[in-house]
Structures are given as C-alpha cells and as structure tokens.
Amino acid sequence: MTRTRFTGRTALVTGAGSGIGRAVAVALAAEGAQVAVAGRRREPLDETVSLIERAGGKALAVTADVTDATELRALVDAVVDRYGSLDVAVNNAGVFRGGQPLAELPESEWHEQVAINLTGVFLALQCEIRQMRSQPGGGAIVNIASTFGAHTRHPGAAAYAATKAAVSVLTRGAALDHIRDGVRINAVSPGAVDTPMSLRPGESEPDRADRARSTLPLGRVSSTAEIAAAVLYLASDDASSVVGTDLVVDSGATA
Numbered sequence: 457m458t459r460t461r462f463t464g465r466t467a468l469v470t471g472a473g474s475g476i477g478r479a480v481a482v483a484l485a486a487e488g489a490q491v492a493v494a495g496r497r498r499e500p501l502d503e504t505v506s507l508i509e510r511a512g513g514k515a516l517a518v519t520a521d522v523t524d525a526t527e528l529r530a531l532v533d534a535v536v537d538r539y540g541s542l543d544v545a546v547n548n549a550g551v552f553r554g555g556q557p558l559a560e561l562p563e564s565e566w567h568e569q570v571a572i573n574l575t576g577v578f579l580a581l582q583c584e585i586r587q588m589r590s591q592p593g594g595g596a597i598v599n600i601a602s603t604f605g606a607h608t609r610h611p612g613a614a615a616y617a618a619t620k621a622a623v624s625v626l627t628r629g630a631a632l633d634h635i636r637d638g639v640r641i642n643a644v645s646p647g648a649v650d651t652p653m654s655l656r657p658g659e660s661e662p663d664r665a666d667r668a669r670s671t672l673p674l675g676r677v678s679s680t681a682e683i684a685a686a687v688l689y690l691a692s693d694d695a696s697s698v699v700g701t702d703l704v705v706d707s708g709a710t711a
Contacts, residue, residue, distance in 0.1 A: 460503070461529045461692045463488030464538040470522055470533070470580060472670040473500025473551030475651040476600060478507070479680035480546050480566045480687050481581025485513030487688065489544065492516045492535040522576030527585075532583045536682040541591055544593045544691045548600040549578045550620075552653055557615040566615050573619035581630055585639050594638025596691045601702060620645070624702045631700030640699055642690040648677040673708030 467484045472478040472493035478500075485491045486506040493504045493515060501517035508515040516538055520531040536541050550573045553565035577599055588595030604613050605621030624643055631641040648654040648668065654677055655664055669675050686705045689695055704710060 458486075458692055460488045461688070461694070462544065465537060465543040466490045466491045466541050467544035467546065467691070468494065468535050468584070469546045469548060470479050471600075472504050473497060474571065475653070476649060476652075476683050477546070477548040478504045479684040480515075480548065481515070482507055482511070483681070483684040483688055484512060484544065484546075485515060485543060490514045490516075490539045492518055492529055492531075492538070493556070494518050494520045494522075495549065511545075520548075520578055523571045524631065525579045528579050528583045532587050532671055536587060536707060541593070542587045542594065543595050544644060545580070545588075545595065545597045546600070546687055546691070547580045547584075547597065549576055550602075552598065552613070552616050554614070554616055555611065555612045555657060560705075561615055568618050569615050573616070573624050577623050577626060579640070581626070584641040585630070585634050585637070588639045589634065589637035591638075594640070596695075597630075597639065597641045598687050598690045599623055599641070600687075601627065601643045601645040603645050603704060603706045603710055605645075606702065607704055607706075628700040636700050640696070642695070642698055642700065643684045643702045644683060644690065645702055645704045645706070646678060646683045646703070647709045648672065648688045650677050650679055666680075668707070671709075672706075673711060676707060678705055678707055 467489040469481040473495040474483045481491045481493050505515040505517045517554040522528045602620035604617040606624040627643040
C-alpha cells in the first residue's frame with residue numbers, strides 16, 4: 457500500500473547527496489512530498505533528484521553551505537519560491553573527523569565539526585523556523601544527531617560526540633521555544649548505519665557485518681531506509697504530539 461502522508465507538502469533535506477540524507481529525500485518523495493535537496497556539491501544532489509524523478513516524484517536541487525547563514529536564507533527562499541511553502545525540514549548535513557585521541561585532534565578538524573554539525577543546524581533552524589511560523593500550517597523539523605554524544609561515547613570521537621550531543625540539546629530547547637509557533641521539532645539519533653561513516657579504518661563492509669553480528673544486539677547495522685522511516689514518522693502527523701524527543705535507532709547498541 458502506497459502511503460501519502462506528505463502529499464501536498466514541501467520538504468527540505470540538507471546533506472541529501474548521499475547516505476541518510478538521500479534515503480530521507482527519496483522516502484519523502486515516495487510519500488508525496490515535493491522535495492528540495494541541498495548540499496555543497498551539485499553532482500550528487502542531481503543524482504538524488506534523478507532517483508526521485510524516475511520514481512515519479514518532484515524534486516529540486518539547491519547547492520548551499522550550512523555554515524553560511526546567507527546561503528541558508530537563500531536556500532529557504534528558493535524552496536518557497538518554487539513550491540510556495542516549507543512544511544518539513546530535515547537537518548542532516550554533518551561530518552566526522554577524528555579517529556585519534558582528543559589531544560591529537562587538529563584544531564581545524566574541531567572547528568570544522570562544530571561549524572557543520574552544530575552551527576549549521578542552529579543556522580538552518582533559524583531560517584526554517586522563521587518561514588514555518590509565518591505559515592498557517594506551521595511545520596515540522598527533524599535534526600539528525602547521533603548515538604555518539606548524548607547516548608554513548610567511543611574513543612577517538614570526542615569532538616564529533618560533543619557536537620552531536622549539542623544537537624540533541626539544541627533540538628529540545630528549540631522545540632520548547634517554538635511549539636506554540638506551530639513548529640514541531642525533534643531529533644533522530646542513528647547508531648551504526650550502512651554508510652561509509654560507520655566503517656572503521658581499513659574495514660570492509662563484510663568486516664563490518666561480522667563485527668555487527670557479535671557486538672550489536674540486533675546483529676546488524678541499520679539501513680538508511682530504517683533511519684528514513686524514523687525521520688518520516690517524526691515529521692508526519694502520526695507524531696503530532698511528539699515534541700522535543702530524541703529517537704534512538706541503533707540496533708539496540710544503547711539499550
């Protein structure tokens with residue numbers, strides 16, 4: 457049965473050129489949304505648009521750097537100019553830098569992660585909320601955090617975990633600030649997912665699968681489609697009374 461929870465709605469997904477962002481964009485379009493996909497490089501965004509259009513959906517690619525407030529304002533304006541509203545936003549853009557102890561982490565990599573993973577979400581939230589609260593129907597926002605941070609820690613990931621823990625807290629604070637404006641804000645915290653980010657240095661996908669069988673209660677990593685399903689739930693009217701939650705999807709790792 458085809459679901460149509462987002463028919464007539466416009467969605468924006470940052471970091472939509474690959475991985476979780478692409479899966480979320482494709483899933484939103486499959487349920488009827490008009491989807492704007494954003495990222496720093498045009499080619500992977502065009503690939504996401506092609507996937508959506510080949511399946512009969514509508515999509516728009518817009519290049520934007522989430523660390524630049526001017527570009528984010530232009531992004532939201534482009535979405536509204538094309539589709540008339542912004543009803544759903546998924547702030548997914550993020551990077552992982554590290555793998556070494558904190559004392560050895562280059563300062564530039566600290567600043568890059570803070571700028572993209574945290575400040576980028578803050579700036580995106582500001583632009584999205586300002587548009588959504590001006591609309592009669594408000595809107596829903598889902599931020600992508602991580603189990604690394606508020607839920608668990610791992611050697612070599614202190615800086616990344618700090619940014620993602622901050623996203624979880626920022627989500628809850630923003631949710632309280634703006635629910636009376638008609639803007640409902642939540643987060644999803646993925647654990648290990650079948651993307652390159654979950655591969656350890658030198659590890660292949662079969663190696664990761666072997667590791668997951670012995671270390672994760674579910675016995676496998678999550679698929680990008682499973683993360684997308686969680687995002688779509690929080691963005692949909694099915695979750696109309698869910699405000700400021702941080703939904704963990706991690707194969708039982710933090711149970």
